[in-house]
Amino acid sequence: MENLTIDGKRLWDSLMEMAQIGATAKGGVCRLALTDLDLESRNLFAHWAEAAGCSISFDAMGNIFARRPGRDPERPPVLTGSHLDSQPTGGKFDGAYGVMAGLEVLRSLNDHGVETEAPVEVVVWTNEEGSRFAPAMTGSGAFAGVFDLDYAHGRADVEGRTIGAELDRIGYRGEGCGGRPVGAYFEAHIEQGPILEAEGKTIGVVTGAQGQRWYEITLTGQEAHAGPTPMTRRRDALIGASVIVKAVNRIGHQFQPDACATVGMLRVRPNSRNVIPGETFFTVDLRHPKDEVLTEMDWSLRHTVEAVANRGKLEFEIEQIWQFDATPFDPDCIAAVRAGAERYGHGHREIVSGAGHDAVYMAGIAPTGMIFVPCEDGISHNEIENATPEDLAAGCEVLLHAVLEKAGGR
Numbered sequence: 001m002e003n004l005t006i007d008g009k010r011l012w013d014s015l016m017e018m019a020q021i022g023a024t025a026k027g028g029v030c031r032l033a034l035t036d037l038d039l040e041s042r043n044l045f046a047h048w049a050e051a052a053g054c055s056i057s058f059d060a061m062g063n064i065f066a067r068r069p070g071r072d073p074e075r076p077p078v079l080t081g082s083h084l085d086s087q088p089t090g091g092k093f094d095g096a097y098g099v100m101a102g103l104e105v106l107r108s109l110n111d112h113g114v115e116t117e118a119p120v121e122v123v124v125w126t127n128e129e130g131s132r133f134a135p136a137m138t139g140s141g142a143f144a145g146v147f148d149l150d151y152a153h154g155r156a157d158v159e160g161r162t163i164g165a166e167l168d169r170i171g172y173r174g175e176g177c178g179g180r181p182v183g184a185y186f187e188a189h190i191e192q193g194p195i196l197e198a199e200g201k202t203i204g205v206v207t208g209a210q211g212q213r214w215y216e217i218t219l220t221g222q223e224a225h226a227g228p229t230p231m232t233r234r235r236d237a238l239i240g241a242s243v244i245v246k247a248v249n250r251i252g253h254q255f256q257p258d259a260c261a262t263v264g265m266l267r268v269r270p271n272s273r274n275v276i277p278g279e280t281f282f283t284v285d286l287r288h289p290k291d292e293v294l295t296e297m298d299w300s301l302r303h304t305v306e307a308v309a310n311r312g313k314l315e316f317e318i319e320q321i322w323q324f325d326a327t328p329f330d331p332d333c334i335a336a337v338r339a340g341a342e343r344y345g346h347g348h349r350e351i352v353s354g355a356g357h358d359a360v361y362m363a364g365i366a367p368t369g370m371i372f373v374p375c376e377d378g379i380s381h382n383e384i385e386n387a388t389p390e391d392l393a394a395g396c397e398v399l400l401h402a403v404l405e406k407a408g409g410r
């Protein structure tokens with residue numbers, strides 16, 4: 001049986017057109033979840049999917065489903081997709097690639113006149129990044145039953161605007177969320193790390209994702225005048241935070257070769273140059289492929305925060321706001337991805353995802369697999385994020401194969 005082809009130029013052109021929405025001067029995108037720019041990207045996707053003959057629906061979390069009918073409408077659909085929301089200094093490909101690759105699969109099935117046994121749906125998940133609204137992956141998490149709708153709708157940004165209110169504002173708040181059978185889920189994504197490029201491999205056969213924990217820490221000292229206050233009488237919340245930031249980095253290095261530890265956000269109050277900081281708020285992101293090591297990292301973090309606060313006469317609060325365990329993907333889906341790479345002659349290797357993806361939550365309710373392609377210098381969550389049309393097309397071909405394997409069709 002000949003290999004069905006996809007149209008790599010059409011895929012690339014759709015990515016470049018989508019990247020115009022929220023385009024930044026440095027060549028990236030800023031399309032925060034549920035902003036007007038996210039709305040614009042959603043509407044463009046829906047327009048393209050309708051033009052490809054899909055019926056469009058969206059649920060109570062604003063997750064969008066573009067459904068291509070199959071011969072058997074009763075069979076659970078095969079889903080593929082990713083997200084269109086980005087980081088504030090995000091790249092053109094993180095998320096958008098998985099959505100556009102899914103759309104290209106549908107367009108290619110149309111081109112070849114292929115009818116699948118099961119319906120196929122391309123999905124756009126709401127708020128995968130967790131940048132404007134924490135935690136991440138709230139759309140797929142609600143669909144998979146990890147978050148209840150009240151919790152997810154109540155998550156607020158720094159201005160106090162909630163996911164629920166923003167879904168109402170942009171007109172993407174549907175009814176119900178999840179609770180329906182899914183035959184299988186595949187997600188194509190750039191690796192966002194250096195491994196595939198370093199080994200000259202085109203396809204990452206993703207076997208699962210590492211575990212992840214997010215914390216919010218507040219240190220409270222005492223605001224005082226930067227001039228008359230002697231150094232020995234200060235309760236400086238920024239000094240405390242700076243010691244803990246260094247300690248977080250040390251925890252990452254201590255649990256090598258696989259641990260990651262990051263402080264990404266830090267707020268200082270009152271943030272005035274001649275006032276000793278009375279309060280600091282900062283976030284910690286810990287990751288590791290083994291849950292038992294994550295627990296050790298957690299203990300080390302908590303112990304450090306308490307010791308630093310006591311030494312600096314600071315009050316402290318530490319809250320773990322989110323976590324998911326290391327998540328293995330489905331062996332048959334992994335095999336389908338590997339078979340696709342072999343069928344199209346693409347060099348490949350197994351890989352564990354360092355990043356979280358909507359596939360992590362989908363793995364809890366359906367057989368799930370992911371396809372990685374390289375990105376330049378392994379850089380992502382950065383406006384210079386880049387990938388080649390050839391690699392993106394290769395990943396899309398493999399996605400086509402995997403979707404057909406699960407949806408049945410020729």
Ligand code: HGY
Nearest residue numbers: 128129136354355356
């Ligand atoms: O944080 C992550 O790994 C993903 O970008 N949400």
Ligand code: MN
Nearest residue numbers: 083094095128
């Ligand atoms: Mn992503």
Ligand code: MN
Nearest residue numbers: 087094129381
């Ligand atoms: Mn991301």
